[in-house]
Amino acid sequence: MDLSTLSTLTTFDAARAAVIQTLPLFEMMRMRAATTARRHPKHGFAGADAASRMRWVNQFTHTHRRLGPDDREVVSPNNDTVYSNSWLDLSEGPVVIETPDMGDRYWTLGLLDAWTNPFAYVGRRTTGNRTQRTLVHGPGWRGEVPADISNVIACPGQDVWLIGRVLVDDKPGDVDEVRALQVQFSMRRLDGSDAAMRVDTRLDGRTVDVPLAPLYRLIVDEALARNPYPAGERPLWPGAGDELTNALPAVFEELRHADQPQGLGGGWALPVAVRTHWGDDLVTRARVARNLIGALGIEEAMYPTAEVDGEGQVLHGSNAYELRFPPGAGPRVGAFWSLTMYRRSDCLFVANPIHRYSIGDRTPGLRAEPDGSLVIRVQANDPGAGFNWLPAPPDEAFYVVLRLYQPQREHLDFHYRYPSLRRL
Structure with a gap:
């Protein structure tokens, strides 16, 4: 749907378009409520009581x-x-x-x-x-x-x-x-x-449910008064109309399933590919605001993510995998890189006996193969001495994120060939 052609939209579609456009404002104000301090080290609590x-x-x-x-x-x-x-x-x-x-x-x-x-x-x-x-x-x-x-x-x-x-x-x-x-x-x-x-803040930042229409209107109106529309963006908010109550839950549900990362090959995808500005891609901006808020631009850091192996099968702790970077073909970064493990069920770290939740170019004891390759074993059981091991959850699906800090041009131009995780 072209969000810029309001004249052809139904009342509901106009409200949906307005929510998609303004949802980043609401989510940012929600995050402000959730992450700002109640107490100042010198001046005390900002409010008079715990409910403030x-x-x-x-x-x-x-x-x-x-x-x-x-x-x-x-x-x-x-x-x-x-x-x-x-x-x-x-x-x-x-x-x-x-x-x-x-x-x-x-x-x-x-x-x-x-x-x-x-x-x-x-x-x-x-x-x-x-x-x-x-x-x-x-x-x-x-x-x-x-x-x-x-x-x-x-x-x-x-x-x-x-x-x-x-x-x-x-x-x-x-x-x-x-x-x-x-x-x-x-x-x-x-x-x-x-x-x-x-x-x-006018919000309970701990609540992530779909907001009621009056609260959403209040927060967006106040945020708009302080933060004008990005240059060149056509305001859609006045057209929200009476359908806002119906549009809010519909948009929130739509964005929950609208995960459309950029494919990188080898089973890898990039969930966020913004540089400094989202431009006219309002749907992706809303999706990221709802699901991945706080993402920085890719010049600072890129987070290629793999949920499947090289054959497209879901990564699972009942299997063992190998990630092999050929000689001289490791990640190209100006700072450092790491590979981090997460359970798919809750997107959190995986507890393990060696207390290792990520592995990368700064990991003590990281060893290269005789030919100069770097091989990382990704599995639940200890592969033994001599392996670069990233522990996986036993008998459970997982995903990994390859964090690239200050990625170089080969990554930024999407020319880098990401090796797939190969099931052993």
């Missing part, structure tokens, strides 16, 4: 450890980095993000606008690893940029989700080193004062 929807924005929150099989809040989590999170509210002026010298470590702060466009970055790939002060401002700001500002980011709206990732290596004490770096991240106003402010 008040939250703190313009404030970092961090995870200081890598996630494991007991963590169930996030599906398909990574096992390479720890996270830093913040929501920016630029309605009262710019925010200055201060970050320390990161040495030679991989790190990134990805900025997503309220429409889920991953439009800007601070970090190793884009701005380097030196100490930095980044000024982030909303539309219409025309102030003077201080001389000590390293980077300036102009945002298309007043609301921005900042998702940070910092690499943690498998060596003693590295988690503590990363923690010491994270606590130096800060947000201030241009005058040096704390940038934190309270906002009323």
Whole structure:
């Protein structure tokens, strides 16, 4: 369906088109409610009681450890980095993000606008690893940029989700080193004062059910007032009409099944292929907002995913598989890569006796074959000494994600030949 030709749509179809267009706004506001802090370290709780929807924005929150099989809040989590999170509210002026010298470590702060466009970055790939002060401002700001500002980011709206990732290596004490770096991240106003402010999220971020039409209208209307339509996009929201109550559950169900990743060959597919902007692909934008929200652009990271082997059969823990990268034909990355295992039933890590949830170019003891090939054994049982083993769940379906951090041109142009998982 062409979402731009409202004149030919029924009332229901017009409402459906409006929901598909605006759903990223609602999902982003839902995530803001779910991931912002209730409490400020100095100023206390944002709201008066536990039921309050008040939250703190313009404030970092961090995870200081890598996630494991007991963590169930996030599906398909990574096992390479720890996270830093913040929501920016630029309605009262710019925010200055201060970050320390990161040495030679991989790190990134990805900025997503309220429409889920991953439009800007601070970090190793884009701005380097030196100490930095980044000024982030909303539309219409025309102030003077201080001389000590390293980077300036102009945002298309007043609301921005900042998702940070910092690499943690498998060596003693590295988690503590990363923690010491994270606590130096800060947000201030241009005058040096704390940038934190309270906002009323109006949502219970823990609820992922289809929203009622009045709540959806309220959230979208408020978000639109602060975050204009992307340039060149025709507004469809006024045409939602009285069919919104029927359109909402229909669209949510449609998007739950509308998984249309880009095929890469060898049983691999790319669930998200955005660079900096979704353009006019509103359906994919909505699908990702509902199912994979928070995805960064592929220049920063690509996540090829395999649910089947080279013959198209579902990957299952009752089988053993081999993933073989020929000599000199491993992943082409500017930072690092990893292969991560997930149960298909809940999209979480697989507990195993060696506590290995991913394997990659930084894994201690990784060994090459005599001819220079890199072979990874993917199976439930220990294959024995001398194998690069990624444990799979016994007697259960699974999938793997090949995470590519700073993928190189061969991947970005979709010319890389991904080896298939071969059933042994």
